[in-house]
Amino acid sequence: MGDLLAPPNTLEVLLGNEAIARGALEGGLNVAAAYPGTPSTEIGEALSKAAKKLGIYFEWSSNEKVAAEVAIGAAWSGLRSMTMMKHVGFNVAADAVFTLTYAGLTGAMVIVSADDPHCHSSQNEQDNRHYSEAAGLPMLEPSNVQEAKDFTKEAMELSHRYKVPFMVRTTTRVNHQRGPVRLGEITAKPSTGVFEPPEPDRYLQVGAIARKHHVELLKKLRDIQEISGSYARIEGPQDAEIGIVTSGVSYAHVRDALRLSGLEAKILKLGMTFPLPERTIGDFLRSINTALIVEELDPFLEIKVRSIAKDYAPDLEVLGKLTGHMPQFHEYTVRTVLEGLSKAFGIRSPIDFAEIDRKSSSILSKVPPRPPILCPACPHRSTGYAMRRAAGRAVFMGDIGCYALLFQQPFRVEHVTHAMGSSIGIANGVSLATQQDVVALIGDSTFFHAGIPALINAVHNGRKILVVIMDNRTTAMTGHQSHPGVPYDALGREAPSVDIEALVKAIGVNYIKIVDPFDHKETEKALREALKSEGVSVVIARRECALLTVRDIRTQGKRIVPYKVNPEKCTYCRVCINTFACPAFVDTGSLVEIDPAVCFGCGACVQVCPYEAIEPQEGSLDWRKEGLGVLAWGR
Amino acid sequence: MGEIREFNVMVAGVGGQGILFTTNVIARAALKMGINFVQSEIHGLSQRYGSIRTELRIGSEVHSPLILEGTLDLLIGMEPLETLRQAPYISERTSIVMSDHIIPPISAYLARLRVPSLEEILDDLRSLRPKRLAVVDAYGLAEKAGDYIAANVVILGAAQAIGSLPFPNGVLREAVEELSPARYRDLNLRAYDLGREGVSLPR
Numbered sequence: 001m002g003d004l005l006a007p008p009n010t011l012e013v014l015l016g017n018e019a020i021a022r023g024a025l026e027g028g029l030n031v032a033a034a035y036p037g038t039p040s041t042e043i044g045e046a047l048s049k050a051a052k053k054l055g056i057y058f059e060w061s062s063n064e065k066v067a068a069e070v071a072i073g074a075a076w077s078g079l080r081s082m083t084m085m086k087h088v089g090f091n092v093a094a095d096a097v098f099t100l101t102y103a104g105l106t107g108a109m110v111i112v113s114a115d116d117p118h119c120h121s122s123q124n125e126q127d128n129r130h131y132s133e134a135a136g137l138p139m140l141e142p143s144n145v146q147e148a149k150d151f152t153k154e155a156m157e158l159s160h161r162y163k164v165p166f167m168v169r170t171t172t173r174v175n176h177q178r179g180p181v182r183l184g185e186i187t188a189k190p191s192t193g194v195f196e197p198p199e200p201d202r203y204l205q206v207g208a209i210a211r212k213h214h215v216e217l218l219k220k221l222r223d224i225q226e227i228s229g230s231y232a233r234i235e236g237p238q239d240a241e242i243g244i245v246t247s248g249v250s251y252a253h254v255r256d257a258l259r260l261s262g263l264e265a266k267i268l269k270l271g272m273t274f275p276l277p278e279r280t281i282g283d284f285l286r287s288i289n290t291a292l293i294v295e296e297l298d299p300f301l302e303i304k305v306r307s308i309a310k311d312y313a314p315d316l317e318v319l320g321k322l323t324g325h326m327p328q329f330h331e332y333t334v335r336t337v338l339e340g341l342s343k344a345f346g347i348r349s350p351i352d353f354a355e356i357d358r359k360s361s362s363i364l365s366k367v368p369p370r371p372p373i374l375c376p377a378c379p380h381r382s383t384g385y386a387m388r389r390a391a392g393r394a395v396f397m398g399d400i401g402c403y404a405l406l407f408q409q410p411f412r413v414e415h416v417t418h419a420m421g422s423s424i425g426i427a428n429g430v431s432l433a434t435q436q437d438v439v440a441l442i443g444d445s446t447f448f449h450a451g452i453p454a455l456i457n458a459v460h461n462g463r464k465i466l467v468v469i470m471d472n473r474t475t476a477m478t479g480h481q482s483h484p485g486v487p488y489d490a491l492g493r494e495a496p497s498v499d500i501e502a503l504v505k506a507i508g509v510n511y512i513k514i515v516d517p518f519d520h521k522e523t524e525k526a527l528r529e530a531l532k533s534e535g536v537s538v539v540i541a542r543r544e545c546a547l548l549t550v551r552d553i554r555t556q557g558k559r560i561v562p563y564k565v566n567p568e569k570c571t572y573c574r575v576c577i578n579t580f581a582c583p584a585f586v587d588t589g590s591l592v593e594i595d596p597a598v599c600f601g602c603g604a605c606v607q608v609c610p611y612e613a614i615e616p617q618e619g620s621l622d623w624r625k626e627g628l629g630v631l632a633w634g635r
Numbered sequence: 636m637g638e639i640r641e642f643n644v645m646v647a648g649v650g651g652q653g654i655l656f657t658t659n660v661i662a663r664a665a666l667k668m669g670i671n672f673v674q675s676e677i678h679g680l681s682q683r684y685g686s687i688r689t690e691l692r693i694g695s696e697v698h699s700p701l702i703l704e705g706t707l708d709l710l711i712g713m714e715p716l717e718t719l720r721q722a723p724y725i726s727e728r729t730s731i732v733m734s735d736h737i738i739p740p741i742s743a744y745l746a747r748l749r750v751p752s753l754e755e756i757l758d759d760l761r762s763l764r765p766k767r768l769a770v771v772d773a774y775g776l777a778e779k780a781g782d783y784i785a786a787n788v789v790i791l792g793a794a795q796a797i798g799s800l801p802f803p804n805g806v807l808r809e810a811v812e813e814l815s816p817a818r819y820r821d822l823n824l825r826a827y828d829l830g831r832e833g834v835s836l837p838r
Contacts, residue, residue, distance in 0.1 A: 179674060252699045351704065368743035368746075373685065577745070
């Protein structure tokens, strides 16, 4: 990680997300709040470290809507705030954001939407630029790490000037790009605000007032459109007849593709993509014969460029997704752009992709795929193992988190992965519509995020479902952020933890049992009992994320000593591989071995072997017997 | 050292092998030499023991954070299958430095897919006519240095030793030292030096 607090004018290597955090600090940030979600998480991680040193405030909120509301409350109290979320997180926050643009604000507020074309770590590839236009939320789109910092700072200043929230819209390849950034001065400092609306009805969105505020918002957006062109620039030979309109990371691919292809074209690179600088675009279109629009996902710019062209350059040929020259799905690369240039302008690609595909496809067919799987020592593996044995015939509604990987062989205890908290919500519907045993699997952080209302609904409406809360004491998938169930907050301070068991009891659940998933027998027994009980039952499978336990063991200066398969006892029955599938198992063709480079030495697999062939070595720990991963929660 | 216009590095392996650290060290060396770079990584779910790779583009003319097929200059392979999976990027300009330790995907066992042997992987890599192909006993040397977890730094040392990185030894070694957490610093430096000595070139 780069030094987020390095002095002005230094060149510091930052991740795009760190650059966004630094930009906010240079923009005078006082308060930030977020729910973790790839590819946005590291903005919060960086701010949590910086906040401690600068005395400003950062929290991991229980969900994106709450996070947005924390930031709104701060901005309405005259402070400068920011909230950050992944694209689908915006869906959760949207209710609060749509009305915020009408209300405006007293201080300043930046909303970062980190989109994920290609679904690298997401369930869809929605294009959140539409949110910007739909909510009347002005938007800046950085192309690289330097702009990630500069635009975030700029967004904060603009929000303060125009009294509307500004969105910084990024994509994975900007968030997770790393490079040198020239720094400016940090102006973030602790500050106490006053809640004092500029006019008495400013923050009261009821019909008559909201109608008035809508008109005001449209006026503000026209004012902002006047400065939109100052975030655009034109590059390349002035007299080129081909023009490329682009923004975000696509700009970087275009630059490389033009150099490689030698095509004579100029580029209009947009920085503010809502509201768009109509005159700047119109003048550019007038100066060329053909325009190619290069943008990932939806034809957001393309449709607007076409409409501007009608007024400014009616004879112009506008090429892009609508004309079949560029794809409307997945992320772009330099290759995508080169192929688009070939289709549009008939140039020969400097690289023979067909030949590369031909040569490599026969090789790739021999390389077995390696999808992400649960880590060695992951408690979810043990829960999945027990679930398969106890509830093999049930239908399983899964949720968003590492445990979604239990959809894979040999567990197959996830038939559904949809949206945050949907496991319990959809279980409501399936249990109502069918006579099947319905199990909902949800993680602790996801339960706090959006699971609780659905559980309340199930109890009140008399559903019969089993909810398994897979409590690994952290938000694991995004890299171990705190949540309301742990006794520390985002700044590492002691914090009251919300007791899941007491909460579930208060909701009125009939059967509640807490188990250590590493105790396979107990876990299986609890699941069987729960399935037989009436109404809503909850099993809390509680064991901390293995990566935290491993870190603890190493921090204490202890060594991780792997387990070993005793070749005298191993019958090569493959039960361990076929039912437990830890990535440390190696099939030699005549025996199973444990790869010492992969094994974390947890000892859970000992229970799986029918021949007791898996044994500790000298120095091996037994996590269950030594209470590792279930006691040390005071961190 | 003349101006570097474009030098593309990929580090490929299995999540958890220290791939990001390895890339960060090379980027740090570029920074120390005053050379521009852009790096791309993937965080989140895909890190969980799946195939992962980072891409680092060094030079005055690089913009895109992603490497184009056929234009890779150095492939650091933390695992042989993951090295071979990058076949579309490998060409006559590519140097490959690879660990010899295969980590078979557990999903291959469950789907009864064949896992190729190291020899088969090497044959396929050679068929792509890389500029160099070096194999390192990264885990063995890392254990000798003190812990398996330093296998990534062993390969880094090896890559420098065979001249496939445009940085002098001192600069890269310093980058390892600067980026290592205090408790791993000595381990990593030992691993780096062992990697430099332990590299072999199969033909």
